[in-house]
Amino acid sequence: MIVKLIEDKIQGGKEAINEIYNMGYYGRPKGNTLELTLVEAAYLLYRKKIDIELDKHILEFADFIKIASRRQPYFELKYIVYKDLRERGFYVQPSVVDFRVYPRGGHPGKTPAKSFVYVRSERIPMPLRDLIKPLNSTSNVRKQMILAIVDEESDITFYEIKKVEPKGNMEMLYPHITTDATILHDRVIVWESSSSNTLYEQGFYGKLLDLEHLQLSLVESAYLLENNIIKVHDRETGDLLNFEEFSKRASEIEPEFVGKYKVYEDLRNRHLVPKTGFKFGTHFRVYSQARPPKKIPHSENLVHTIPQDYEFALPVMSRAVRLANSVRKRMLFAVQSEKTVEYIDIGRIKM
Amino acid sequence: MIVKLIEDKIQGGKEAINEIYNMGYYGRPKGNTLELTLVEAAYLLYRKKIDIELDKHILEFADFIKIASRRQPYFELKYIVYKDLRERGFYVQPSVVDFRVYPRGGHPGKTPAKSFVYVRSERIPMPLRDLIKPLNSTSNVRKQMILAIVDEESDITFYEIKKVEPKGNMEMLYPHITTDATILHDRVIVWESSSSNTLYEQGFYGKLLDLEHLQLSLVESAYLLENNIIKVHDRETGDLLNFEEFSKRASEIEPEFVGKYKVYEDLRNRHLVPKTGFKFGTHFRVYSQARPPKKIPHSENLVHTIPQDYEFALPVMSRAVRLANSVRKRMLFAVQSEKTVEYIDIGRIKM
Numbered sequence: 001m002i003v004k005l006i007e008d009k010i011q012g013g014k015e016a017i018n019e020i021y022n023m024g025y026y027g028r029p030k031g032n033t034l035e036l037t038l039v040e041a042a043y044l045l046y047r048k049k050i051d052i053e054l055d056k057h058i059l060e061f062a063d064f065i066k067i068a069s070r071r072q073p074y075f076e077l078k079y080i081v082y083k084d085l086r087e088r089g090f091y092v093q094p095s096v097v098d099f100r101v102y103p104r105g106g107h108p109g110k111t112p113a114k115s116f117v118y119v120r121s122e123r124i125p126m127p128l129r130d131l132i133k134p135l136n137s138t139s140n141v142r143k144q145m146i147l148a149i150v151d152e153e154s155d156i157t158f159y160e161i162k163k164v165e166p167k168g169n170m171e172m173l174y175p176h177i178t179t180d181a182t183i184l185h186d187r188v189i190v191w192e193s194s195s196s197n198t199l200y201e202q203g204f205y206g207k208l209l210d211l212e213h214l215q216l217s218l219v220e221s222a223y224l225l226e227n228n229i230i231k232v233h234d235r236e237t238g239d240l241l242n243f244e245e246f247s248k249r250a251s252e253i254e255p256e257f258v259g260k261y262k263v264y265e266d267l268r269n270r271h272l273v274p275k276t277g278f279k280f281g282t283h284f285r286v287y288s289q290a291r292p293p294k295k296i297p298h299s300e301n302l303v304h305t306i307p308q309d310y311e312f313a314l315p316v317m318s319r320a321v322r323l324a325n326s327v328r329k330r331m332l333f334a335v336q337s338e339k340t341v342e343y344i345d346i347g348r349i350k351m
Numbered sequence: 352m353i354v355k356l357i358e359d360k361i362q363g364g365k366e367a368i369n370e371i372y373n374m375g376y377y378g379r380p381k382g383n384t385l386e387l388t389l390v391e392a393a394y395l396l397y398r399k400k401i402d403i404e405l406d407k408h409i410l411e412f413a414d415f416i417k418i419a420s421r422r423q424p425y426f427e428l429k430y431i432v433y434k435d436l437r438e439r440g441f442y443v444q445p446s447v448v449d450f451r452v453y454p455r456g457g458h459p460g461k462t463p464a465k466s467f468v469y470v471r472s473e474r475i476p477m478p479l480r481d482l483i484k485p486l487n488s489t490s491n492v493r494k495q496m497i498l499a500i501v502d503e504e505s506d507i508t509f510y511e512i513k514k515v516e517p518k519g520n521m522e523m524l525y526p527h528i529t530t531d532a533t534i535l536h537d538r539v540i541v542w543e544s545s546s547s548n549t550l551y552e553q554g555f556y557g558k559l560l561d562l563e564h565l566q567l568s569l570v571e572s573a574y575l576l577e578n579n580i581i582k583v584h585d586r587e588t589g590d591l592l593n594f595e596e597f598s599k600r601a602s603e604i605e606p607e608f609v610g611k612y613k614v615y616e617d618l619r620n621r622h623l624v625p626k627t628g629f630k631f632g633t634h635f636r637v638y639s640q641a642r643p644p645k646k647i648p649h650s651e652n653l654v655h656t657i658p659q660d661y662e663f664a665l666p667v668m669s670r671a672v673r674l675a676n677s678v679r680k681r682m683l684f685a686v687q688s689e690k691t692v693e694y695i696d697i698g699r700i701k702m
Contacts, residue, residue: 046561061564062533062540065540066535069535070586070587075535076535080560122629123605149629152569152627153568153571153626153627157630182413182417184416184420184427185420185424185427185428186472187427189413189416206504207504209431209505215505217504219503235421236421253474276503276504278500278503278506278666278669279506279508279669281669282666282670314629315632316632316667318630319631319670319674320670322631323674323677
């Protein structure tokens, strides 16, 4: 069956509607014609279901691919993903975010689409806003948002992107203490033995240096200082630092301090227990509940703080998600705006 | 027993030699005096083995820590690691790279030290040369080099650092073919069916797009072009690109191309099979041997290319190594100089 290449579209006649649309839901019927995208046509050409005519010549597969690659940005990427989805038995239609995918057993005209698939190359950094926009449109229409990343060898990794509201079970106990602490180079030490143990056991704050002394991280210290539980002294002068002075000093040590602190505070407000995620290369590992000296449970989430103008390097994102998932944790990216913190869950899925 | 704080050293007398050095190998005897570092003294003070005198006053633990923290850069970090090693039963002495650690059952005067331990804070980026220098000195004296990274909550992760010479078993088959290929946006397609299959099966080059066409990554294409196995055409003009033209174009697509290519070529020369490591967030996953359509074995190594002036962000290094080790692979950093490629293996260890 012969169809025609016209600019960046393919057009077939009534026969195409009968044989191609009605049999496999390729393309979109418009009156007596069937319109196909370049990607759909490439797949049908490879499957030898159509012949594509341009200027009264029938195109070879290689020639059509070269032409399509010139006429549509990232044509090959989209073709690779389209072919993969089709060969896994999904019906696929174009959409504003590359593809609409129907659920297994469903097809156009019978069921609504289940997922929107957004295709990116691993090579091209992805600004956060490029992710948020399709995420908002898909969640507005209650669809699943899927990011398909094509690597340099044309392997595809699928990620499901979701907004989530993490919640924990840790009661907000503010111990009725006020105790002295000192900021050394980049950590804070609580000197008094019973306060050290109370903070550690009631809130899983810090780490015991020994039986008597507690070390706190900068975000933990700022949080306890803000809540009047510790008083932080300068190690040289012994002078007390207020929250603003402490934050300023912490920001000199750790440029990302303010953003991290906002997320730390938000997680604590959600009754979660954030601890450092250094071993996983993220800002926090997060527990639903933790009460040492009882056994500390598995931490379900890793949280990494990112600003609104963040740009994902996709190999770095891939590594973060892969590591999190390999230790049975969710990888959440915490986006801080002026007033709120939003959590975006990026997880590998099999299609 | 009273010892004296003098600048950044602690001095004890004969009694100290008998009770502290002879019993636990703390400090270094010099004639009738025993010299201790601030770190050793802090640990002995915490263990209540010594009293430390300054200006005729005996110091409290908290006061000594504050003073030591002012007198020695990163005193707390070194104290945390020293205390940890001692409590695991190791004898520890100072060395040019922070600590010399004796093997289990060994001690100063009986056995040589086994390892050199280099202490860093996760917060402070580590230039590659800061790692290479102690690595060279330790391997010159045939010691193990250990990097101890202290995170913001004072947890320690130990890494063993080694130079390695990876070797594979993949015969260097250059198939006797020369076949046409086209560079599309950022990948190359081989059009001819039998060449596609030969390249894939004999060298595990590329990925089959379908039964007839092979997609190659940019580094694979450059390697095959350099060895006259493929001819690469421009998709617009059909003109042939030579190796230099191709490299130039690849570098525009992928700024790290030249470095990656050098390492790719070196790995192939070592009879290894490098494939993209995107799913692990690294440049390459590397097989000892791979002959599709036979089952592809486990890839033992991940390789990431870094320039000589590279600076490790330690949380990023932590994530890379953790992920590699969690999937039973070695994490190798390939350092390219003008002529050679050196491989540094960074692996987590338990002390």
